[in-house]
Amino acid sequence: MHIRLYTKMNCPLCDKAKAILTELQADYRFTMEEIDIYQDDALLEQYQLMIPVVELDGEEIGYGMIEKEVVRKRLRQARNG
Structure with missing residues (x-):
């Protein structure tokens, strides 16, 4: 699995998304x-x-306020096929 995190400088939401x-x-x-x-x-x-925008294997799965549980659910789905 590959995640792309689209960010910009001086972006607190981006920092939070990266931490998640x-x-x-x-x-x-x-x-x-x-x-x-x-x-x-x-x-x-x-x-x-x-x-920020989070993209999982080419599919956008979240932007702005990134919710940890939403990303976790999508990662679980991707892992289980």
């Missing part, structure tokens, strides 16, 4: 890639008002 994902890595095996939307104009246009 880091905690969940203890229970679920996944790689995490953090992407700064300000490094790509297309990403900036797409996600500017939604940050």
